[in-house]
Amino acid sequence: MAKVTGGKAVYGASVGILMLDARFPRIPGDMGNAATWPFPVHYRVVRRASPDRVVRQGATGLLDAFVDAARDLVGDGVDGITTNCGFLSLFQEELAKAVPVPVATSSLMQVAMVNRLLAPGKRAGVLTISGSTLTADHLAAAGVPPETPIGSTEGGLEFSRAILGNESELDVELARQDNVEAALSMTEAHPELGAIVLECTNMGPYAADIARVTGLPVFSIVNFITWFQAGLVPCRYDPPAG
Structure with a gap:
């Protein structure tokens, strides 16, 4: 058996999703419903980042909390970061600078x-x-x-x-x-x-x-992050046997 090297807290979830702090229902097809995805994802809720604060108030004062949460996801072992609000495009540059993995905020x-x-x-x-x-x-x-x-x-x-x-x-x-x-x-x-x-x-x-x-x-966002994940973890195609 080949040797493997560890280092991650979570395995198999290549995409880390920064979540708003919300309670509204998340039905299939919603980014926050894990059943939406054809691959495992890893969520991290950013506390006090309510929909109103992010969408209507410009996410003022929340950048550090999102950076910390993104770094936590990378520490857990994800290969890329996204968010569950298109308005977080405002943090694209800062988040991309803060972590060593690709970031797709919006x-x-x-x-x-x-x-x-x-x-x-x-x-x-x-x-x-x-x-x-x-x-x-x-x-x-x-x-x-x-x-x-x-x-x-x-x-x-x-x-x-x-x-x-x-x-x-x-x-x-x-x-x-x-x-x-x-x-x-x-x-x-x-x-x-x-x-x-x-x-x-x-x-x-x-x-x-x-x-x-x-x-x-x-x-x-579903097709966007499905594309994103396909680049993080490309499919392997082995030649036919024989």
């Missing part, structure tokens, strides 16, 4: 790449949980081109209210309706859209519904 980091996939004259739009507080700084930190169309679930009945209010109950069908209607409104206002990128990591459960009603490709 689904927004996909926008520029998705634009390169589209036909001339087409571009990606962003669907966010809070259009009123998604600033130019958030977008620039993720490399999102200026003038990218932005849609939001803020005007809906359930999704933004329940998530940002950190409610203990979520009406999933109303949340689905909010996401679909917000996406349709954005596509109607911007006929040049060729794809949609979901900023919010809680929008994953509704990606298929959004794609169905808009007829557009939809990119979420």
